[in-house]
Amino acid sequence: MSVNPNMDLTTVVDVTLTPEEKSAMDEVLSANRDRPGATMLVLTLVQEKVGYISPPMQAYIAKALGVPLSHIYGVLTFYSSFRMVPLGRHKISICLGTACYVRGGPMLIEKYQQVLGVKMGETTEDNRFTLEICRCVGACSQAPVVMIDEDILGRVSPADVSKSLRKYE
Numbered sequence: 829m830s831v832n833p834n835m836d837l838t839t840v841v842d843v844t845l846t847p848e849e850k851s852a853m854d855e856v857l858s859a860n861r862d863r864p865g866a867t868m869l870v871l872t873l874v875q876e877k878v879g880y881i882s883p884p885m886q887a888y889i890a891k892a893l894g895v896p897l898s899h900i901y902g903v904l905t906f907y908s909s910f911r912m913v914p915l916g917r918h919k920i921s922i923c924l925g926t927a928c929y930v931r932g933g934p935m936l937i938e939k940y941q942q943v944l945g946v947k948m949g950e951t952t953e954d955n956r957f958t959l960e961i962c963r964c965v966g967a968c969s970q971a972p973v974v975m976i977d978e979d980i981l982g983r984v985s986p987a988d989v990s991k992s993l994r995k996y997e
């Protein structure tokens with residue numbers, strides 16, 4: 829997309845925000861923008877309310893706080909608890925604890941990515957699944973383990989991957 833250098837970027841950001849995103853950010857910003865070190869607090873509270881901090885939201889917050897966009901992006905990428913995309917309806921967590929790692933966890937990552945057409949940390953276009961890595965979930969005897977929402981699937985092989993998704997709409 830080419831960008832007109834005379835275009836008001838504030839407007840561009842505004843039109844790509846949903847009303848819910850904008851009102852949640854405005855509420856958090858008006859209560860916290862003048863606090864020392866507000867960036868971390870604002871990002872944490874916005875994520876609690878909305879669930880993610882998308883690129884247009886990052887631009888909006890950077891402008892409101894008067895900090896560079898690169899600063900906001902740096903904080904979001906440094907702390908793994910922040911998300912930049914919405915969560916899908918179902919979260920698939922592939923365990924990469926030691927037992928699951930040595931028993932095929934990395935192969936499951938490849939297979940889920942291939943079947944869903946997304947990379948780790950991403951959400952499918954239909955918003956059905958978000959793919960993530962997790963640490964040991966305490967079911968090492970069933971390694972390799974995959975969690976889909978609250979369900980724990982044990983001894984998963986790459987051949988089981990497509991079948992494992994069927995019941996989640």
Ligand code: FES
Pocket residue numbers: 923924925926927928929963964965966967968971973
């Ligand atoms: S290492 Fe995966 S469940 Fe323990």
